[in-house]
Amino acid sequence: MTQVFHRNPRSKLPMAVAGEGMVLIDQQGKRYLDASGGAAVSCLGHGHPRVVEAIRRQVGELAYAHTSFFTTAPAEELAAMLADAAPGSLNHVYFLSGGSEAVEAALKLARQYHVEVGQPQRRHVIARRQSYHGNTLGALAIGGNAWRREMFLPLLIEAHHVSPCYAYRDRADGESDAQYVQRLADELEQKIIELGVDQVAAFVAETVVGATAGAVPPVADYFRKIRAVCDKYGVLLILDEVMSGMGRTGYLFACEEDGVVPDIMAIAKGLGAGYQPIGAMLCSDRIYDAVLQGSGFFQHGHTYIGHATACAAAVAVQKTIQEENLLENVLQRGEQLRVELRQAFAGHANVGDIRGRGLFVGVELVADRASKAPLDPTLRTHARIKSEAMQRGLLVYPMGGTIDGRRGDHVLLAPPFIATPADISEIVQRLGEAVTAALA
Numbered sequence: 196m197t198q199v200f201h202r203n204p205r206s207k208l209p210m211a212v213a214g215e216g217m218v219l220i221d222q223q224g225k226r227y228l229d230a231s232g233g234a235a236v237s238c239l240g241h242g243h244p245r246v247v248e249a250i251r252r253q254v255g256e257l258a259y260a261h262t263s264f265f266t267t268a269p270a271e272e273l274a275a276m277l278a279d280a281a282p283g284s285l286n287h288v289y290f291l292s293g294g295s296e297a298v299e300a301a302l303k304l305a306r307q308y309h310v311e312v313g314q315p316q317r318r319h320v321i322a323r324r325q326s327y328h329g330n331t332l333g334a335l336a337i338g339g340n341a342w343r344r345e346m347f348l349p350l351l352i353e354a355h356h357v358s359p360c361y362a363y364r365d366r367a368d369g370e371s372d373a374q375y376v377q378r379l380a381d382e383l384e385q386k387i388i389e390l391g392v393d394q395v396a397a398f399v400a401e402t403v404v405g406a407t408a409g410a411v412p413p414v415a416d417y418f419r420k421i422r423a424v425c426d427k428y429g430v431l432l433i434l435d436e437v438m439s440g441m442g443r444t445g446y447l448f449a450c451e452e453d454g455v456v457p458d459i460m461a462i463a464k465g466l467g468a469g470y471q472p473i474g475a476m477l478c479s480d481r482i483y484d485a486v487l488q489g490s491g492f493f494q495h496g497h498t499y500i501g502h503a504t505a506c507a508a509a510v511a512v513q514k515t516i517q518e519e520n521l522l523e524n525v526l527q528r529g530e531q532l533r534v535e536l537r538q539a540f541a542g543h544a545n546v547g548d549i550r551g552r553g554l555f556v557g558v559e560l561v562a563d564r565a566s567k568a569p570l571d572p573t574l575r576t577h578a579r580i581k582s583e584a585m586q587r588g589l590l591v592y593p594m595g596g597t598i599d600g601r602r603g604d605h606v607l608l609a610p611p612f613i614a615t616p617a618d619i620s621e622i623v624q625r626l627g628e629a630v631t632a633a634l635a
Contacts, residue, residue, distance in 0.1 A: 214241025217611055217618055219590065227585065230622040231592035234406065235438045235555065235609035236469040239512060246470045249511035253504045262501040269506035276513055277477065280447050283456030284480040289493070290473065290501040294437030294463035295329030297474040298399075301459045302333050303495050305397040305431045308482050311489035314429070317396040321386055321430075323359040325599070327407040328399060328435050328461075337399050340407045341600035355390065357382050359404060360413045363548045363559065364567070364598060372414045380420035387428050397431040397459075398424075402449040405438035408597050409557030409605030410550055418455040431458040431482075437474065438555075441465030442516055442612060445526035445553035452552065458482055468512045471505035521612040528614045529553040535623040545570070545634055554612065559597060560604040560630075569602040577604040579633035589625040606630075 201208065209221040217240050219227045232238060239246065253269060260267055274288040289304075291297045302320065309317040322328065324339040335344060336351035339359070344351065358365060358379055366375045387395050398421065404411035425432045434457040439449040443465055446452050450460075459482060463474030486493055499505075516522065533549055533556055540546040540558070547561035560576055562568045570576050577593035584591050597603025610622060 216240040216242070217614060225588065227588050227590050228618070228621060228625065229590045230608050230610050230626070231590055232464075232609045232611055233469060234464065234592055235443055235607070236464040238442060238465040238612045239468045239515060240611040240613050243468075243470075243512075243515065245515055246468065246508055246511040249507050250470060250504055253507035258504050259499075259502055261498070262496070267501065267503040267506065269503050269510055270501045273506045273510050273513070276510065277462075277475065281460075281477055282448060282451055285456065285460060285477040286480055287478050287483040289476045289478070290506065291463075291475060292472045292497060292499050292502070292505070293474045294435075294461060295331040295334045296497060296500075297437060297461035297463055297476045298328045298334040298337075298435060299331050300476045300495055301399075301433050301435075301461050302337070302397070304459060304476065304478060304482065304486075304493065305433060307490075307494060308431065308485050309396050311485040314393065316394060317429075319353070319355060319390045319395045320397050320399060321355045321357060321383065321390075321395060322399040323401075324356045325359050325361065325404070325408050325597075326356075326399075326401055326435075327405060328401070329437070338407075340596065342596050343407075343600070355386060357386050359408065359411070360417045361404070361408060361411050362414050363411075363550065366414075373416070376414050376417045376420050379417065380424050383421060384424045384427075387424070387430060392428050395428065395430045397433050399433040399435060401435045401437075401439060402453065403439035403444060403552055403555060405555075406592065406594055406607060407600075409559060409594065409607050410552070410555045411557065412550060412552050413453060418450065418453040422455050433457060433459045433461070435461050437461050437463040438609075439552075441513075442522050442525055443553055443555045443609065445522055445529060447516075447522065449552070466512070467505060467509040470512065471502070471508040472499075473502065473505040473509050516612065524614070525553045525612050528610070528616070528619050529556065531616060531619050532556050532608065532610070532623070535620060536626075539623050539627045540630075543630075546630070551608075554608075554610050554614065556608040558606045558608070558626075560606070560634075569598055570604055572596075572602050572604075576633060577606065580604075580606055580629050583629035583632040584626060587625045587629055589622065589629065591626060591629075 213220040278286045322337040326339040328334040440462045467473040548559040592607040
């Protein structure tokens with residue numbers, strides 16, 4: 196018996212007792228190759244000595260101080276590192292304890308900004324269908340996964356959704372990238388006009404769609420077109436890089452590859468690599484100055500924001516990524532992963548798409564490759580793949596409802612940045628065996 200209220204109380208989980216680099220070890224001594232970093236979190240693997248030592252040192256000096264009384268050296272150092280590295284004028288960093296909190300803070304800051312500059316009528320938020328922005332009520336409200344939202348709809352704030360940039364499923368036959376992107380930008384513009392050109396506060400999007408649809412990258416120029424529409428109507432652009440940011444795509448900030456700078460950004464997972472709970476919201480000079488010169492107070496906060504130990508861990512993580520040139524490894528190993536997956540599944544009737552950026556890769560499963568028809572959702576193929584993979588000592592992050600919250604299956608892969616060529620090949624081999632067994 197357990198007194199822990201697990202996510203799925205009916206399932207019995209193995210007990211993890213140790214971690215070594217790419218490997219997690221359970222109580223029975225079984226070793227699991229971690230090909231997903233949990234949920235794209237453990238970007239440095241497990242037990243990294245530099246990060247462990249940074250945590251020990253900080254706890255010995257000062258574990259925690261409330262941010263209404265003090266700032267701390269680790270928080271100041273981490274904020275400076277992020278501001279220096281971030282694109283454009285994203286020079287201001289507000290620390291949180293995770294991704295959902297970072298998105299909540301972004302939504303509240305967007306609303307407060309419009310109030311501060313004398314446009315309190317701006318209240319609508321537009322996001323995209325099949326997006327995921329977190330499980331707190333505000334983040335869940337703007338998220339576009341129908342299944343996740345359904346039970347809680349009476350509790351959710353009003354939000355509006357447009358089509359995602361999901362070329363594998365949604366680009367029309369014969370439609371060029373430019374035409375497809377323009378159609379999506381036009382759809383956003385029409386939604387803004389429908390809601391009122393001075394009524395929309397923000398548009399929110401994952402730079403690369405994560406768990407809900409499986410590492411779906413934007414088509415070239417998509418975000419440039421979206422940025423132009425937002426600017427035309429005074430709408431703030433919020434990018435959610437909770438999963439895709441902090442090096443996961445081979446760039447510290449995923450939007451760098453798209454040549455676009457948001458007004459507000461949410462980051463988390465790879466920021467602290469799982470060694471301590473931490474997330475952050477970054478905002479531009481324009482947003483920050485509006486608050487500073489207006490009320491002078493951001494009406495938001497949590498007890499553990501700017502936690503000294505969490506910040507110290509994240510500083511060590513980010514220094515390790517930079518000094519060991521791990522972003523280059525992410526690009527090389529990510530290319531290797533996609534190439535080897537395409538070779539392994541070449542001609543496989545049930546593998547429809549292999550996609551992603553860097554070490555952020557999705558494999559979409561189908562009933563028929565030619566028609567892209569999804570598998571029967573009652574088969575729960577994604578769950579069977581996860582089970583078969585764990586039996587083979589492989590940890591992946593599968594999900595159902597890829598297409599519309601109900602139909603579709605995919606597997607998300609997000610190996611640690613320290614992965615070697617041999618690690619990648621082993622992941623592909625074990626995943627191939629798991630997929631074959633699950634679909635038998």
